[in-house]
Amino acid sequence: MLSEKDFIASKYTSIDFAHFQWSAPSNIALVKYWGKKDNQVPANPSVSFTLENCKTITSIAFAKKEDQNDFVFDLLFEGKPKEDFKPKIQKFLERIDVYCPYLKEYHLTIDTKNTFPHSSGIASSASGMAALAMNIMSLEKELSPSISEDYFYQKASFLARLGSGSACRSIKGKVVVWGNHAEITNSSDLFGVEFSEVHANFKAYQDTILLVDKGEKQVSSTVGHDLMHNHTYAERRFEQAHDHLLKIKAALKEGNISEFMKIVESEALTLHAMMMTSMPYFILMKPNTLEIINAIWKYRNQNQIPVCFTLDAGANVHVLYPENVKEKILEFIKNELVGYCQNGQYICDQIGTGSKSI
Known part of the structure; x- marks a missing residue:
């Protein structure tokens, strides 16, 4: 090493x-x-x-x-x-x-x-x-x-x-x-x-990024990370991350999309929970972030289609889903979610391979 x-x-x-x-x-x-x-x-x-x-x-x-x-x-x-x-x-x-x-x-x-x-x-x-x-x-x-x-x-x-x-x-x-x-x-x-060790189920996995707020982040990542020092829940959070990494490793290897979605959404919400319970505290989601999350949950439950969300330290929503349901999810985004995006903007992306020499 x-x-x-x-x-x-x-x-x-x-x-x-x-x-x-x-x-x-x-x-x-x-x-x-x-x-x-x-x-x-x-x-x-x-x-x-x-x-x-x-x-x-x-x-x-x-x-x-x-x-x-x-x-x-x-x-x-x-x-x-x-x-x-x-x-x-x-x-x-x-x-x-x-x-x-x-x-x-x-x-x-x-x-x-x-x-x-x-x-x-x-x-x-x-x-x-x-x-x-x-x-x-x-x-x-x-x-x-x-x-x-x-x-x-x-x-x-x-x-x-x-x-x-x-x-x-x-x-x-x-x-x-x-x-x-x-x-x-x-x-x-x-x-x-x-x-x-990534199962074929995750090949060409899609990420459509809904731009809820294109402005400067309310809190820089550096400040956010520093707030974990002496955070009441920090040590338990670090334990959870180790546990989640072990579980998502198994899900990625086995192709278990259902388990993958549970961990990914839990991680997104945990990240924001850490910010809401720090001192000083911040709410980085916007009202439309919550509207999108609830709409995704409702759509998934009603249609039994594997779509989930994740968030970074901001308001934008990453919508994650397998390539084989791409048409249905993009239709769902256009019909139900685009109205929550700033100026109706979103970015269609997918899993990639890294840096490239040009």
């Missing part, structure tokens, strides 16, 4: 210029990570579906510079300078400095864009940091060609985690586990690992 020290680049060459472009997807946690320790270590393990269409596309041009004492970079978002994003990138580069000391040798020109609304609860920080990490590891591969493919992806996940915890789940794989769990082989707090 790799340790943090194993990710410190020590032997590498030098080049004058390099340019790479990667896309990295968002992901939706099925068992939620909520609460963290120092250095972006999760308080409990989590598992997520990698998405296909909701992604960040980032290119970085690396040009050798004379002064190698500081990080120097330009940041473009959708082709235009974006100064308010720069502090987060600066902090990320500072965090990974010990592992990627070569970065100070280059001027970075970062050009990035999303295929979905930024800061709307669709984990733009996860896809964004994952895309950055993939570009940085492409440079490292140029400087140190002998690194293995496994190391390349593990370090990319490790670096992405230091920018945004859930970003480590956006590097590789359809279903990704992050965090130590006794029953998950090779699971680690340092990076995400692909969970390979």
Whole structure:
């Protein structure tokens, strides 16, 4: 098992210029990570579906510079300078400095864009940091060609985690586990690992994201995670996450969609319950979030069709369902749920495979 020290680049060459472009997807946690320790270590393990269409596309041009004492970079978002994003990138580069000391040798020109609304609860920080990490590891591969493919992806996940915890789940794989769990082989707090035993029932699983509120999140994820410190129910919640991960592992392996739905919905509601019972406390759902949840429950009970929901730390609803009921669920969404979405907007997505070089 790799340790943090194993990710410190020590032997590498030098080049004058390099340019790479990667896309990295968002992901939706099925068992939620909520609460963290120092250095972006999760308080409990989590598992997520990698998405296909909701992604960040980032290119970085690396040009050798004379002064190698500081990080120097330009940041473009959708082709235009974006100064308010720069502090987060600066902090990320500072965090990974010990592992990627070569970065100070280059001027970075970062050009990035999303295929979905930024800061709307669709984990733009996860896809964004994952895309950055993939570009940085492409440079490292140029400087140190002998690194293995496994190391390349593990370090990319490790670096992405230091920018945004859930970003480590956006590097590789359809279903990704992050965090130590006794029953998950090779699971680690340092990076995400692909969970390979997934039944055909979950192949091409669909995720339609209902945009209830496209605005900035009421509470940042960082603040939300910090509220788990000294939370009355924190320790019991962490135990529950371990238990749910074990159960969802079995459901994914066996193709048990009914059990899968129970765990996923319980996890979504638990996440919001933790926020409602923290100090200070927050209600991140909107009235239309609850309307959608109740409509999904009613539709499922009346039609016996396997559709469920999950939520991130916001108001938007992820509607999850197998591909073989796609037509019926999209009809249901158009007829009964689209009215609860802001400007009638929703995004059709499905389980994906991870980051891609462009």
